[in-house]
Amino acid sequence: MDNQAAQPLRACQVLQGNEACVEGALLAGCRFFAGYPITPASEVAEAMSQRMPEAGGIFLQMEDEIASINSIIGAAWGGKKAMTATSGPGYSLMQEGIGYAAATQTPCVIVNVMRGGPSTGQPTLASQQDVYQAKYGSHGDYEPIVLIPSSAQEAADMTIRAFNLAERYLVPVSLLLDEIVGHTRERVTLPTRPELINRTKPPAGIDYRPFEPIPALGGVCYRADFGEGRALLVDGQLHDHMGNRVGHKPAESAAHVRRICDKITQNAALISDYSLHFADDAEIMLLAYGSTARSALRAVLEGREAGMKMGLIRLKTLFPFPDALVKELGDRAKAVFVPEMNIGKIVNEVRRVVNSDVFSIPKLGGEMPTPAEILKSVREVRP
């Protein structure tokens, strides 16, 4: 979090990414967790089962991932900040629920500790194969927010940010760890008093229409919870500002879809986050995310030592994708290389916006690309 430097810090601890994610969630005010065991995400549920009762919250192990996502939706309307955690197969099972949360503007956080797929795939090894599932996994049109940490420290910080974004924009937010980030134990310093955002309650005295976009909130709605006497109607069918179904009415249905997409796309610059490393004069630009970005940064340092003008764009949010930034820095470079632990996915987003040459460095199999492998791929094209 940006405000972290100004605050007193706790003593650092050694935590794995999955544990750091749990501590971040508790700091963010999460008081409801429901999940189902799955490698390599089970430590999230284990730590939650220990910590949630200590925090006065609810931990539930559900019968499956479908129940998990739906129970956090119920808890969110009951006024809780709620989260679930899973890996690829479970994330697939959750997709219908994620779409429901998007349609009904339900704030919640879904953690996916990515393993190799498809199907049962590689339960114990890492991948970044679910990046498009996070964007396009549910049916219909919606705009998800997807965060992607590179370290245990960022797993904690970004979990807090995930809750803040969920509450600010009333959306399901996906946090994509990969198995390496989830299981690597490293130093983490938790913030003492992180800045927290809570859903904006309707001011007293207004004619409250629960699903009406409010311009002063950037097109997001005021949000009452159940039990506040508002007679809320929450429906997955496309609906009007009061929640009444309009699925049979073309213009009003289109307006609903526009509302839930616009509140994200129109605020994309406020949501997307990244860090730049040696980017100012880079002729060879790497773009990377998650654990792969750590290898990419090392490759940049080694390349610089060898006289190559290399730089790195490290994405901290995958979606909304930072089109303008990637276009500006990518076009300024002679070539952009995208190492990722999949068959080549985010490289397509880069190609969509950048006019320079764009090269994919895909790595399958469950291991992250080494700095040497990344440099070798770069040198094959740009000796």
Next chain:
Amino acid sequence: MNPLAEKYFRKSALPTIFCPGCGDGTVLHAMLRVIEKTGLENYAFVSGIGCSGWIPVYINTDVIHALHGRAIPVATGLALSMPDKKIVVFTGDGDCCGIGGNHLIHAARRNIDMTVVMINNYIYGMTGGQVSPSPPAGSKTKTSPYGNPERPFDAAALVQAAGAAFVARETAVAPLRLEKSLSAAIRHQGFSFMEVITQCPTQAGRNIFGDGKPQTIYHALKKAAVSQKDVPLESGQFRVGILHADLASPPYRPPLASARPI
């Protein structure tokens, strides 16, 4: 308008989607009569997808109309977040025993305080009359044109086996009995389950009962419902009333731990 409807309906959601002769309105009316005696402010409702899913939409309080089959897990999250409210779930035989069957048995086992009202009309009505998990073997529907080769679930026996402490069955053709059992189910602390067998003239009538007139199904259900506990059931008959009530069964309580700083 009926005075209870005038008092409790979400009028912006009207007209209802129910066909003429549908039993869902009778269930809604029974719910309103229970609300009249117990106070609307004490309730929140969750429903699934299907005709039954629209029942609570017309009640002017907090309602989640959830995904197909997922009303019970949504209600689980809601119930634990709002322990002072009574959560009532309206679901159908397809929603509850078909796509949502796994959630049903685990909710019965878990024993979180909620009441699940399963409307059994023997058919997938909203999608046009396909076979559900509950019509008798041999029933002809849009997807069992040669007669249903499968056997039905007995949902009440199923949830009792899974640990439900309160189980009742009624029909929409005996509305006073329905109200009484519904009231008892809602009073029960912990998971309670109620099957309500209803007439669906549009789909079950045409397809299963061979007649689209509501009266035909009405009379068939009247004849099949047996309220006496000691009378043996004949073929096609079912028992109505409170089938199982274990009032000593402790409802779910979250585990306690001594507070530790976050």
